[in-house]
Amino acid sequence: MFEELDPLLHSQLRLAVMSLLISVREAEFTYIKEKTQATAGNLSVQISKLKEAGYIEVEKGFKDNFPQTLCRISPKGIEAFEKYVKALQQYLNLPKP
Amino acid sequence: MxxxxxxxxxxxxxxxxxxIETSKNSLRDDGTLYLLWGWLVFLSSIGHYALMAHTSYAHPYMVWLSMPLAGIFTGIYVARMSRKARVRTLVDEFMMYLWTAFIISMISLMWLMPKIGYAKTFPLVMILYAIGTFVSGGALRFKPLMVGGALNWAIALFAFYRPFQEQLLLLALAVACSYIIPGHWLKITHKKQHV
Structure with missing residues (x-):
């Protein structure tokens, strides 16, 4: 029986954001924008969706008088990401590590 | 996207x-601090040795007064770099804890120097260098730092049995192995990765 792929993660940009955040402690919005090559508007919308789901934490502040948005993955987000990867392995029939 | x-x-x-690929494999350390401390300790230990062996100057240890200044520069440099960084990785965080522990241990050792005895302090300093650089090399996956750090353990063991004056030269050799050579190597590798 195949597990269903989390629809929240099964989207190109949201999955990219989560994959990026899983491998770092925290990252600035501008860093994520650069690495995913997304537009600020779209990235902002997708980050809000991930935040609403509790998958990431977003901290807004200031750095050198400029607004700064810091994102980090939450424990719930790590769990969801791991579940997504497991489900993906089932679909692709990969042996589990 | x-x-x-x-x-x-x-x-x-x-x-x-x-x-995942995009956020790893990039060497973020450009070796600046290894070079600063490496060259400073190298020149200070050679200077201390030269003053001790070839002059009648009563306070040859004064050369080490450059250390607190380098400490201030390091503090400013690290604060500026972390302000500039747009991403913080697990390795960054690990390195921060490692070098904080290193600095506290080093200050404790300097504080205890009169109690431990001058002839034992420098070999202990080399052991601390070995821990700092070997572990950093492992975390950064940068072999020259690991090899340099490991050599410091060997030099420290040898230095324990040598007189103080000779230990100064061994200290210079130790930092050349663990800081100066890997520091330059790190700078070159970093430059190549970030062109």
């Missing part, structure tokens, strides 16, 4: 791999 169409599973896997 604007496409919101449903993903194929293979594509998901490619995105995950690509994003």
């Amino acid at each position: 604007e496409n919101q169409a449903p993903l194929r599973q293979e594509e998901s896997l490619r995105i995950i791999q690509q994003m």
Whole structure:
């Protein structure tokens, strides 16, 4: 029986954001924008969706008088990401590590 | 990356791999602090030795007064770099804890120097260098630092049995192995990765 792929993660940009955040402690919005090559508007919308789901934490502040948005993955987000990867392995029939 | 169409599973896997790849494998340390401390300790220990062996100057240890100044510079440099950084990795955080522990241990050792005895302090300093550089090399996956650090353990063991004056030269050799050579190497590697 195949597990269903989390629809929240099964989207190109949201999955990219989560994959990026899983491998770092925290990252600035501008860093994520650069690495995913997304537009600020779209990235902002997708980050809000991930935040609403509790998958990431977003901290807004200031750095050198400029607004700064810091994102980090939450424990719930790590769990969801791991579940997504497991489900993906089932679909692709990969042996589990 | 604007496409919101449903993903194929293979594509998901490619995105995950690509994003993880993009945030790793990049050497973020450019070796500046290794070079600053390496050259400073190298010149100070040689200076201390030269003043001790070839002059009648009563306070040859004064050369080490450059250390607190370098400490202030390091504090400012690290604060500026962390302000500039747009991402913080697990390795960054690990290195921060490692070098904080190193600095506290080093200050404790200097504080205890009269109690431990001058002839034992420098070999202990070399052991601390070995820990700092070997572990950093492992975390950064940068072999020259690991090899340099490991050599410091050997030099420290040898230095324990040598007189103080000779230990000064051994200290210079130790920092050349663990800081100066890997520091220059790190700078070159970093430059190559960030052109």
